[in-house]
Amino acid sequence: MRWVLLLVLLAVTGCKKAADxxxxxxxxxxxxVTDIGGRGDQSFNDxxxxxxxxxxxxxxxxxxxxxxxxxxxxxATVPAELRATVxxxxxxxxxxxxxxxxxxxxxxxxxxxxxxxxxxxVGFALENAVETVAKQNPDARFLLIDSPVLDAKGxxxxxxxxxxxxxxxxxxxxxxxxxxxxxxxxxxxxxxxMEIPLITKFEAGFKAxxxxxxxxxxxLVQYTGSFDNVQHGKQAxxxxxxxxxxxxxxxxxxxxSGVIQAVKEARASGKAVFAIGVDSDQSHLAPxxxxxxxxxxxxxxxxxxxxxLDRQAFSAGDVVMGLAEGGVTLAPVTLDFPGKAEALTRVxxxxxxxxxxxxxxxxxxxxxxxxxxPASQGGG
Amino acid sequence: MSGLVLSLLDTxxxxxxxxxxxxxxxxxxxxxxxxxxxxxxxxxxxxxxxAAAALVMPTPLGVVVGVAAGALVGALHGGLCIFARSDxxxxxxxxxLVMLALGQFLLEAVFSSPSGTxxxxxxxxxxxxxxxxxxxxxxxxxxxxLVERTAWGLRLRAVGEKPEAVAAMGVRVSRLRLxxxxxxxxxxxxxxxxxxTAVLDRFEHHMPAGLGFMAVAAMVFGRWTPLGAALAAxxxxxxxxxxxxxxxxxxxxxEVVPQGVLLALPYALTLLxxxxxxxxxxxxxxxLGRPYxxxxx
Numbered sequence: 032m033r034w035v036l037l038l039v040l041l042a043v044t045g046c047k048k049a050a051d052x053x054x055x056x057x058x059x060x061x062x063x064v065t066d067i068g069g070r071g072d073q074s075f076n077d078x079x080x081x082x083x084x085x086x087x088x089x090x091x092x093x094x095x096x097x098x099x100x101x102x103x104x105x106x107a108t109v110p111a112e113l114r115a116t117v118x119x120x121x122x123x124x125x126x127x128x129x130x131x132x133x134x135x136x137x138x139x140x141x142x143x144x145x146x147x148x149x150x151x152x153v154g155f156a157l158e159n160a161v162e163t164v165a166k167q168n169p170d171a172r173f174l175l176i177d178s179p180v181l182d183a184k185g186x187x188x189x190x191x192x193x194x195x196x197x198x199x200x201x202x203x204x205x206x207x208x209x210x211x212x213x214x215x216x217x218x219x220x221x222x223x224x225m226e227i228p229l230i231t232k233f234e235a236g237f238k239a240x241x242x243x244x245x246x247x248x249x250x251l252v253q254y255t256g257s258f259d260n261v262q263h264g265k266q267a268x269x270x271x272x273x274x275x276x277x278x279x280x281x282x283x284x285x286x287x288s289g290v291i292q293a294v295k296e297a298r299a300s301g302k303a304v305f306a307i308g309v310d311s312d313q314s315h316l317a318p319x320x321x322x323x324x325x326x327x328x329x330x331x332x333x334x335x336x337x338x339x340l341d342r343q344a345f346s347a348g349d350v351v352m353g354l355a356e357g358g359v360t361l362a363p364v365t366l367d368f369p370g371k372a373e374a375l376t377r378v379x380x381x382x383x384x385x386x387x388x389x390x391x392x393x394x395x396x397x398x399x400x401x402x403x404x405p406a407s408q409g410g411g
Numbered sequence: 412m413s414g415l416v417l418s419l420l421d422t423x424x425x426x427x428x429x430x431x432x433x434x435x436x437x438x439x440x441x442x443x444x445x446x447x448x449x450x451x452x453x454x455x456x457x458x459x460x461x462a463a464a465a466l467v468m469p470t471p472l473g474v475v476v477g478v479a480a481g482a483l484v485g486a487l488h489g490g491l492c493i494f495a496r497s498d499x500x501x502x503x504x505x506x507x508l509v510m511l512a513l514g515q516f517l518l519e520a521v522f523s524s525p526s527g528t529x530x531x532x533x534x535x536x537x538x539x540x541x542x543x544x545x546x547x548x549x550x551x552x553x554x555x556x557l558v559e560r561t562a563w564g565l566r567l568r569a570v571g572e573k574p575e576a577v578a579a580m581g582v583r584v585s586r587l588r589l590x591x592x593x594x595x596x597x598x599x600x601x602x603x604x605x606x607x608t609a610v611l612d613r614f615e616h617h618m619p620a621g622l623g624f625m626a627v628a629a630m631v632f633g634r635w636t637p638l639g640a641a642l643a644a645x646x647x648x649x650x651x652x653x654x655x656x657x658x659x660x661x662x663x664x665x666e667v668v669p670q671g672v673l674l675a676l677p678y679a680l681t682l683l684x685x686x687x688x689x690x691x692x693x694x695x696x697x698x699l700g701r702p703y704x705x706x707x708x
Contacts (some may be wrong), residue, residue, distance in 0.1 A: 034537070068525060068526070069519075069525045071519070071523055071524035071525050071526065072524075072525055072526045073524070073526055137535065150529075157694070207454075208493070210581070220659075226670045251659045251662070252658070252659065252662065252665070253655060253658055254658065254670050256670070256674040257616035257620070258622070259620050261606070261610065261611050261615050261617065261618065261620070262426055262429070262606065262610055262620070262622070263655075265425065265426070265610055265611070266422045266426050266651065266652055266655055267655050267659075269418075269421060269422050269425065270422055270652070270655050270656055270659055271413070271659055272419060273417070273418035273422075274414070274418060274659055274660065275422060284504040285615060285616075285617050288527075288611065288615060289610070289611065292610070292611050292612065335628070363612050
């Protein structure tokens with residue numbers, strides 16, 4: 032029995048070596064550890080994987096291995112406005128998926144041991160694990176997405192070998208709110224998951240946006256209390272639609288698919304109502320109902336780190352990506368509505384105002400109270 | 412104001428059926444003397460099977476497949492509890508865990524996506540709601556009739572109170588119980604299918620997100636009767652719709668009352684009603700959780 036095991040082991044390791052040698056030997060390895068969402072979550076993890084595998088390495092993951100993408104196919108994965116900046120980087124992706132929270136730390140250590148020059152942890156859930164592994168491996172470099180490294184008391188901690196990226200969600204939500212205010216006549220809705228600072232940030236930005244383009248509009252707010260319950264999301268969405276919301280923006284994780292579903296069904300029964308998705312372009316969930324999505328460009332953050340690594344310019348520290356850095360943005364608006372061209376022009380003007388610093392978007396509900404909307408330059 | 416009430420009714424009619432089916436199903440199993448905390452897993456099986464089947468066949472047939480999947484998991488639970496005489500709570504929890512993992516595994520293995528199946532055609536709507544909503548109105552009455560007014564129902568109740576007596580009558584205890592647990596699974600599967608074919612138009616990887624446990628609570632709250640369980644389920648769904656509705660209708664309320672209090676509203680209402688209930692009425696079947704062994708009399 033024992034020799035069979037040995038044979039199997041030999042076969043497995045043998046295969047692995049063979050597969051490794053197929054890759055270009057010079058390309059340095061970049062490790063990536065997903066959170067429990069994993070490949071195919073159509074959100075955070077997929078976005079990070081796109082940044083590493085397609086944008087940087089120019090390859091696609093198929094049937095357990097990597098196949099090179101044609102330059103055209105690679106370009107198709109990059110949004111038009113980034114195509115000039117986002118160049119291929121000669122790296123070899125080393126992706127490990129996490130199945131449970133306990134996987135994070137061993138998975139990170141695993142890719143360090145495999146000799147990855149940079150190790151990427153996707154999602155704030157990996158914060159603790161990245162901190163521990165980064166301290167144990169001072170020679171390895173790390174990128175943590177969506178959270179700064181915090182010590183036990185929750186105060187930010189600087190580690191010399193970790194770059195962290197957080198996104199200014201309120202700035203993207205501001206544009207979503209501005210667009211919602213232009214599309215809706217008098218009522219818009221917001222559905223949040225749990226009422227935690229990360230989510231009220233979306234609410235504050237969204238409300239500020241609505242206030243800017245449609246000061247008379249009511250903003251109905253709803254918190255479902257969960258991120259995993261489609262039914263709660265649908266109830267919340269249907270409730271807001273029944274109360275006259277014409278555009279509903281959600282920041283509620285899986286509950287959000289329920290919100291979009293409620294909007295989709297309301298449209299099917301003849302109401303003119305739109306949904307705005309979050310994190311990634313969610314228009315595939317309901318192409319006729321999703322106006323746009325507040326997109327977090329995790330792919331760009333990952334590509335940037337890999338690109339810096341290749342240029343020998345990788346630096347540790349906390350990076351904040353807002354509208355100016357392209358870290359948050361709105362997904363392309365493909366649906367038609369009356370006054371679309373003017374609305375999009377107005378939104379672009381507001382984007383420019385935020386980028387230039389002329390408008391400071393509030394990130395908390397307290398800051399929202401003192402927010403004065405910029406004067407509109409005609410229309411709106 | 413009438414708009415408010417209509418909106419409430421609308422969301423309740425959409426959300427309650429899954430809970431009603433599962434809670435009524437749970438009473439069947441428990442009245443026959445088999446503890447069923449595996450409702451969550453059975454709902455998950457039904458939700459997944461219905462959505463997966465609806466990809467290759469008409470959605471109503473998919474719902475039937477979901478019901479069958481629920482019954483199959485029910486048969487597993489029944490087999491373990493009745494023939495292997497394993498601990499009924501442990502078996503139920505094991506089923507929940509296995510279904511949780513199996514659903515995720517199948518999603519990744521078959522659809523190579525951890526987040527859900529591709530979209531399916533939703534069930535058609537009759538009078539603004541899915542046919543399952545209207546079925547959920549009828550089901551508790553039918554099950555009530557079956558349990559209270561038929562010979563099978565009498566035997567079912569007897570087997571949960573004193574299985575020895577039923578055996579002495581010449582009726583097979585194991586077969587009767589297995590039938591009840593499978594029917595319970597089928598109804599839970601139907602509840603799950605409602606989630607994936609009527610509430611949403613696909614299986615989402617979190618489903619049913621704790622609804623199965625709510626169903627078990629509704630059954631206890633409804634004193635192990637089909638009508639009581641259905642009313643309790645309706646009450647939970649109403650409580651949830653009410654707190655959502657209050658939050659959006661009266662934004663000032665949220666300034667005064669923390670969101671957490673609103674979130675706890677359905678459960679606080681439940682506690683309130685429980686304290687108002689006359690004591691002594693709520694009683695579990697006498698042989699609940701006790702495997703029947705014909706050798707021990």
